Amino acid sequence: MATTISVVKPISQMHFAPGSVVTISNVTWQEFETILQELGQKRTSRVAYYQGTLEIMVPLPEHEIPRDFISDIVKTLLRAKGVRYQPFGSTTFKNHGAAGVEPDACFYIQNYQTMIGRRRLEPGDPPPDLAIESDVTSKTTIEAYESVGVPEVWIYNSGKLTIYLLQAKKYxxxxxSPTFPQIPITELIPQLVERNWQVGSLQALEEFEETLPNLKF
Known part of the structure; x- marks a missing residue:
């Protein structure tokens, strides 16, 4: 009679290829917290957790360029608009016991003063006002953002930008974008990212900055 042997291997010792998405079901909140500790802070993978489903995503190299560039565009627009902000990178935001998510980039705008000087999140801290994701279409990720309560999420995928706004706890x-209500963000971002691929990030950003006087804020 065949014998089945269960093999338990820490997540941190597993190697995931760039571009891979691993979904694990029936994960408890405590297990999720343990996995986060195992993975550590210095990693390329991103996680999303919602009501027992955990996703671990490893971005492709070409994922990084749109992510960083879109973040630079947001900073440029906020400065041009005279709006202060505090970026918070890929911090793990949680709704304890229910959800956790790590944006590619995020910004505190309304609550930026609260977050100045923060080296880590503290109990009672608000979610970021704007989160940005590149190449993510996961239902788990969207549900996690809903649960955490991020008011505005941008998802750039396959040359298209989709804006999600939280209304009555649903996206x-x-x-x-309420952050830039008079700017056609869903048209502008894809055009700028495509220009970025053509001439590089620095030139594309310089060209964009030259157009700022023509934009209506």
Whole structure:
């Protein structure tokens, strides 16, 4: 009679290829917290957790360029608009016991003063006002953001930008961003990212900065 042997291997010792997405079901909150500790802070993978489902995503190299560039565009627009902000990178945001998510980039805008000087999140800290994801279409990720309560999420995928706004604790898609209500963000970002691929990040950003006087804020 065959014998089945269970092999338990720490997540931190597993190697995931770039571009891979691993989904694990029936993960308890305590297990999720343990996995986060195992993975550590210095890693390329991103995680999303919602009500027992854990996803571990390893971005492709080409994922990094749009992510960083879109983040630079947001900073440029906020400065041009005269709005202060505090970026918070890929911090793990949690709704304890229910959800956890790590954006590619995020910004505190309304609550930026609260987060100045923060080296880590503290109990009672608000979620970021704007989160950015590149090449993510996961339902688990969207549900995690809903649970955490991020008001605005941008997802750039396959040359298209989708804006999600939190209304009555559920996301609805929007063609406009309340952060930049008079700017056609869903048209502008894909155009700028494509230009980035053509001439590089620095030149694309310089060209964009030259157009700022023509934008209506």
């Amino acid at each position: 609805t898609k929007s063609e406009t």
